Amino acid sequence: MPNWMIYGANGYTGQLIAREAVKRGHKPILAARSAAALEPLSRELSLTTRAFALDDATALDKALAGVDAVVHCAGPFVHTSRPMVDACLRTATHYLDITGEIAVFESILRRGDDAARAGVALVPGVGFDVVPSDCLAALLAARMPDATALELAFYAKGGTLSRGTLRTMIEGLHLGGAIRRDGRIVGVPTAWDAKDIPFDCGTRHAMTIPWGDVSTAWHTTKIPNIRVYVAASPRSVARMRRMRPFLPIFAFTPLRRLLQTAAGRKQGPGAQARERASVHLWGQVSKSGAQPVTMTMCTAEGYRFTAEAAVSSVERIMSGAVAPGAWTPARAFGAGFAQAVGATLTSE
Numbered sequence: 001m002p003n004w005m006i007y008g009a010n011g012y013t014g015q016l017i018a019r020e021a022v023k024r025g026h027k028p029i030l031a032a033r034s035a036a037a038l039e040p041l042s043r044e045l046s047l048t049t050r051a052f053a054l055d056d057a058t059a060l061d062k063a064l065a066g067v068d069a070v071v072h073c074a075g076p077f078v079h080t081s082r083p084m085v086d087a088c089l090r091t092a093t094h095y096l097d098i099t100g101e102i103a104v105f106e107s108i109l110r111r112g113d114d115a116a117r118a119g120v121a122l123v124p125g126v127g128f129d130v131v132p133s134d135c136l137a138a139l140l141a142a143r144m145p146d147a148t149a150l151e152l153a154f155y156a157k158g159g160t161l162s163r164g165t166l167r168t169m170i171e172g173l174h175l176g177g178a179i180r181r182d183g184r185i186v187g188v189p190t191a192w193d194a195k196d197i198p199f200d201c202g203t204r205h206a207m208t209i210p211w212g213d214v215s216t217a218w219h220t221t222k223i224p225n226i227r228v229y230v231a232a233s234p235r236s237v238a239r240m241r242r243m244r245p246f247l248p249i250f251a252f253t254p255l256r257r258l259l260q261t262a263a264g265r266k267q268g269p270g271a272q273a274r275e276r277a278s279v280h281l282w283g284q285v286s287k288s289g290a291q292p293v294t295m296t297m298c299t300a301e302g303y304r305f306t307a308e309a310a311v312s313s314v315e316r317i318m319s320g321a322v323a324p325g326a327w328t329p330a331r332a333f334g335a336g337f338a339q340a341v342g343a344t345l346t347s348e
Contacts, residue, residue: 004314005029005050005067007084008074010037012268013098013127016307017071018045024311031063032074054080060087069094069317071126071310077104081124085111089118094317098306100129102178102185105215105328112326122326126313127306130212131329132281132299132343133228134220137213138335139345140285141221143293147285150223152213153197155204155231156302158269158277176247178210180218180226190247191240197229199280200296200346204231207240216328223285268303277301280346299343309341 006021008014009030021028022045030038035051042049052059054074064070064087072084077099085108088095099105108124115122125131133152141147177188191207211228218226232240269277279299286292299305313333316322322332329337339345 003029003067004069004071004318005031005064006071006073007031008072009041009049010034011073013303013306014073015041016303017073017310018047020307020311021314022047024315026311026314028071029067054083057083057087060084061091064088064091064093067091067093069096069314071314072097075099075101077101077124081108085122088120088122089114092118092120094120094322095122095124096126096310096313096317097124098127098129098310099124100127100212102210102212102215105130105212105219106185109215109219109326109328115326116324119324121317121322121324121332123313123317123322123329123332125212125216126310126329128279128299128302128309129306130216131309131341132279132297132305132338133211133213133283134216134328134330135335135338135343136281136283136295136297137217137223138220138330139348140283140293140295141223142335143295143348144285144287144290146287147221147223147293148287149225149285150217150221151227151229151284151286152211152217153199153206153229153231153282155197155199155201155206155280156277157201157280158273158301175210176244177208178214179208179228180214180224183218183224185214189241190244191232191237193227193229194232194234194237195229197231197282198294198296199231199282200298201280205234205237206231207237220328220330269301274301274304279305295348296346297338297343298346299338299341305341305343309338312337312341 010032031050038049050063052063081104177192194207197206206229209230213228281297284294
């Protein structure tokens with residue numbers, strides 16, 4: 001069986017991926033900066049460990065020796081992805097991660113030629129960020145290949161955020177929002193647009209957020225205008241807009257680190273919540289003079305979906321089904337990948 005590694009296996013999502021892998025008969029190497037942090041999970045799952053820091057290139061290359069693929073789970077990825085990607089290119093190791101950060105997607109997807117020369121696949125975003133929304137975008141684009149606008153939205157019904165997700169959100173607070181306009185990513189104010197979205201489970205108010213699809217959906221579909229929305233009450237939208245003048249203070253690094261330390265005390269959803277919760281997605285493509293095309297999708301709770309999608313992604317890469325290069329999930333695995341992981345198209 002091929003050797004693969006989970007870096008950041010001590011984190012909430014890394015542990016879920018490790019348990020899902022073992023359930024399917026895999027024996028991934030557990031890795032992180034601290035050997036002590038890995039010990040409880042290693043003992044539970046009877047898996048080997050490797051401890052190394054990302055800022056030591058020699059240690060990184062040594063740790064990746066004999067490893068066919070890495071699932072990188074240690075964020076915020078804007079700080080951690082580059083050294084791991086560089087090491088994977090040097091050691092001919094496939095790279096996957098669970099980022100949702102626009103800047104990280106853009107950075108990695110620009111390295112397709114490097115990956116092709118190294119003979120490896122780079123596939124960022126193989127979790128809930130952004131597998132279902134990227135596949136939904138691809139399915140919609142197939143229905144309207146000359147669409148000029150794409151809107152995506154999601155509503156998490158139940159569940160909570162993990163500390164890693166919160167740390168990543170805090171890292172980008174000062175940057176405000178983002179959309180894609182005429183093919184270029186542009187900054188917009190936080191909660192720049194708000195509208196009612198007809199999800200399959202009912203209509204919800206939603207606001208724009210700088211979600212990863214602002215990057216990936218363009219690479220998947222080439223649709224030039226993209227917005228992503230998350231369900232939020234009108235009161236929450238109003239609160240976010242009132243906060244706009246204060247968000248630049250989060251550019252002050254010590255303040256961000258203080259908030260991230262506080263977020264570190266928070267755990268993600270428990271097993272029962274992961275079993276009960278669900279996520280509902282909506283997407284629409286449009287162009288001038290034509291009726292828009294809309295689809296909706298439902299997935300398992302986000303962290304549960306992430307664990308299942310990440311392991312499925314490794315299995316596909318290890319089978320040789322993905323050509324060397326840098327890919328979005330839908331381009332690497334096909335528009336039907338989210339459904340193969342368990343997502344359901346609820347209307348089309």
